[in-house]
Amino acid sequence: xxxxxxxxxxxxxxxxxxxxxxxxxxxxxxxxxxxxxxxxxxxxxxxxxxxxxxxxxxxxxxxxxxxxxxxxxxxxxxxxxxxxxxxxxxxxxxxxxxxxxxxxxxxxxxxxxxxxxxxxxxxxxxxxxxxxxxxxxxxxxxxxxxxxxxxxxxxxxxxxxxxxxxxxxxxxxxxxxxxxxxxxxxxxxxxxxxxxxxxxxxxxxxxxxxxxxxxxxxxxxxxxxxxxxxxxxxxxxxxxxxxxxxxxxxxxxxxxxxxxxxxxxxxxxxxxxxxxxxxxxxxxxxxxxxxxxxxxxxxxxxxxxxxxxxxxxxxxxxxxxxx
Amino acid sequence: xxxxxxxxxxxxxxxxxxxxxxxxxxxxxxxxxxxxxxxxxxxxxxxxxxxxxxxxxxxxxxxxxxxxxxxxxxxxxxxxxxxxxxxxxxxxxxxxxxxxxxxxxxxxxxxxxxxxxxxxxxxxxxxxxxxxxxxxxxxxxxxxxxxxxxxxxxxxxxxxxxxxxxxxxxxxxxxxxxxxxxxxxxxxxxxxxxxxxxxxxxxxxxxxxxxxxxxxxxxxxxxxxxxxxxxxxxxxxxxxxxxxxxxxxxxxxxxxxxxxxxxxxxxxxxxxxxxxxxxxxxxxxxxxxxxxxxxxxxxxxxxxxxxxxxxxxxxxxxx
Numbered sequence: 001x002x003x004x005x006x007x008x009x010x011x012x013x014x015x016x017x018x019x020x021x022x023x024x025x026x027x028x029x030x031x032x033x034x035x036x037x038x039x040x041x042x043x044x045x046x047x048x049x050x051x052x053x054x055x056x057x058x059x060x061x062x063x064x065x066x067x068x069x070x071x072x073x074x075x076x077x078x079x080x081x082x083x084x085x086x087x088x089x090x091x092x093x094x095x096x097x098x099x100x101x102x103x104x105x106x107x108x109x110x111x112x113x114x115x116x117x118x119x120x121x122x123x124x125x126x127x128x129x130x131x132x133x134x135x136x137x138x139x140x141x142x143x144x145x146x147x148x149x150x151x152x153x154x155x156x157x158x159x160x161x162x163x164x165x166x167x168x169x170x171x172x173x174x175x176x177x178x179x180x181x182x183x184x185x186x187x188x189x190x191x192x193x194x195x196x197x198x199x200x201x202x203x204x205x206x207x208x209x210x211x212x213x214x215x216x217x218x219x220x221x222x223x224x225x226x227x228x229x230x231x232x233x234x235x236x237x238x239x240x241x242x243x244x245x246x247x248x249x250x251x252x253x254x255x256x257x258x259x260x261x262x263x264x265x266x267x268x269x270x271x272x273x274x275x276x277x278x279x280x281x282x283x284x285x286x287x288x289x290x291x292x293x294x295x296x297x298x299x300x301x302x303x304x305x306x307x308x309x310x311x312x313x314x315x316x317x318x319x320x321x322x323x
Numbered sequence: 324x325x326x327x328x329x330x331x332x333x334x335x336x337x338x339x340x341x342x343x344x345x346x347x348x349x350x351x352x353x354x355x356x357x358x359x360x361x362x363x364x365x366x367x368x369x370x371x372x373x374x375x376x377x378x379x380x381x382x383x384x385x386x387x388x389x390x391x392x393x394x395x396x397x398x399x400x401x402x403x404x405x406x407x408x409x410x411x412x413x414x415x416x417x418x419x420x421x422x423x424x425x426x427x428x429x430x431x432x433x434x435x436x437x438x439x440x441x442x443x444x445x446x447x448x449x450x451x452x453x454x455x456x457x458x459x460x461x462x463x464x465x466x467x468x469x470x471x472x473x474x475x476x477x478x479x480x481x482x483x484x485x486x487x488x489x490x491x492x493x494x495x496x497x498x499x500x501x502x503x504x505x506x507x508x509x510x511x512x513x514x515x516x517x518x519x520x521x522x523x524x525x526x527x528x529x530x531x532x533x534x535x536x537x538x539x540x541x542x543x544x545x546x547x548x549x550x551x552x553x554x555x556x557x558x559x560x561x562x563x564x565x566x567x568x569x570x571x572x573x574x575x576x577x578x579x580x581x582x583x584x585x586x587x588x589x590x591x592x593x594x595x596x597x598x599x600x601x602x603x604x605x606x607x608x609x610x611x612x613x614x615x616x617x618x619x620x621x622x623x624x625x626x627x628x629x630x631x632x633x634x635x636x637x638x639x640x641x642x
Contacts, residue, residue: 089546
């Protein structure tokens with residue numbers, strides 16, 4: 001199977017007034033054609049940076065410092081401007097977190113859809129695409145301004161716009177975070193159904209591990225600008241190996257039994273200014289050893305998934321799981 | 324309907340504002356020392372002569388009566404008679420209005436032609452870009468050089484080297500369009516420098532703000548050309564603050580550019596009000612200020628109408 005995305009040792013740094021901030025600290029990732037990959041992590045883990053990097057949609061203060069990122073065989077960071085524009089238009093489809101921000105408030109939905117579909121799109125085509133996005137009464141929707149729609153409807157419009165040109169890769173950055181809980185599942189369901197119909201790959205960036213468990217083939221857990229654990233959803237979420245993945249699952253609400261407590265992860269994610277020489281999760285890790293403070297973990301395969309933990313699979317780590 | 328409901332309160336407020344303006348200008352004029360009698364008869368005026376003039380123009384009556392008389396006449400379309408020329412004030416204003424209008428339109432055109440493109444450029448240029456630096460320079464210069472300084476400088480330069488343009492005086496555009504342009508270009512340019520800076524800075528700030536909006540990222544993500552993004556999204560969404568300052572600026576220009584009109588001896592409304600003030604010709608100044616305020620308020624109402632047309636959220640009760 002071919003890879004739609006391949007990313008090697010990608011380092012991305014933001015220039016801020018307080019000096020450089022390293023958002024991605026060497027990311028290795030491949031996404032196969034037609035698969036649904038979820039990237040999970042707290043805010044600040046670098047997942048949005050990674051998602052936006054796939055379309056080179058990072059703000060101007062962010063730059064690639066090292067590494068390679070290819071989408072559909074094209075080097076995203078070394079492309080001519082027009083080629084990049086064509087890649088975004090024909091190969092990529094983005095769904096953003098907040099549809100009310102992602103849509104132009106002064107332009108009717110139909111016109112914005114047409115911009116996404118191309119000049120030759122007729123009103124019938126726009127209505128048909130809105131219907132594929134499961135919007136009833138597409139005529140009314142096309143005639144509306146964004147503020148006249150509900151959040152769920154607006155997000156369906158954004159989803160429909162993203163698939164307008166049958167992209168090969170859909171990137172959804174927290175696609176349901178701004179929506180009411182009651183419609184989150186429906187909207188993500190629509191997104192996944194449209195992905196299946198088109199055979200595109202889908203990347204979902206989210207912190208909602210339960211939603212991901214239902215929809216993703218594979219999961220990549222990000223922490224401190226690196227992917228600390230990746231593998232099939234069943235392996236990674238069913239039997240996590242990295243201490244961070246385990247902590248993340250314990251902190252996630254949704255499947256706890258009555259009377260059961262959620263365990264927050266103490267501390268905050270690190271703000272890196274340069275290459276992290278140790279394990280970036282070590283300060284918050286409950287099983288850390290001296291070695292975690294002195295050497296940078298390399299990807300290893302443990303129990304059928306790739307993990308960035310010096311202790312994973314070791315005796316000390318097993319004990320913690322047993323507790 | 325949405326637009327009507329949106330406008331009704333604005334109309335009521337506008338009427339209250341006009342009433343306030345009329346009272347203020349009436350009071351303020353009578354508080355400045357000296358009167359028409361001093362101007363007409365000189366410093367050695369006798370009390371009897373002063374009294375005669377006061378009686379003749381009704382200035383001997385209580386202030387409130389004078390004010391109400393004036394208001395009553397206003398509602399019948401009578402703005403009074405100039406003490407100096409004895410001509411009805413309204414006719415004098417109507418005669419001068421086209422001159423000020425032409426000057427205002429020219430200055431506005433310069434301000435937009437200079438300010439808009441430079442402002443957009445400054446808004447989208449990456450840091451350190453040459454166009455952005457030029458725009459910033461023009462913005463700082465235009466906002467800090469007063470019109471009488473620039474006007475005097477231009478008068479000095481073009482009096483020495485004519486360079487086709489003419490300094491001072493006024494030629495009717497109907498009789499001699501080219502000659503009219505030759506005299507009007509310099510004052511219009513003087514007036515517009517501040518406008519250029521104003522439009523430039525407002526446009527730049529508005530564009531900078533819009534460029535960080537999510538829908539710009541969306542447009543980039545669907546592969547739009549930069550030119551289309553500016554045309555479709557940036558201009559429309561940054562229009563409201565730009566329209567606000569442009570209309571305020573235009574209202575200010577229409578109220579008569581006193582300094583520039585006096586400097587270049589242009590017989591417009593500003594010059595007229597200025598000489599009316601010098602002569603303590605109350606009717607002229609009162610009517611002039613009232614007309615300027617009415618024009619200013621009307622133009623701002625037009626701007627409000629433009630907001631409602633540009634942004635569908637305005638007046639719909641949902642922001």
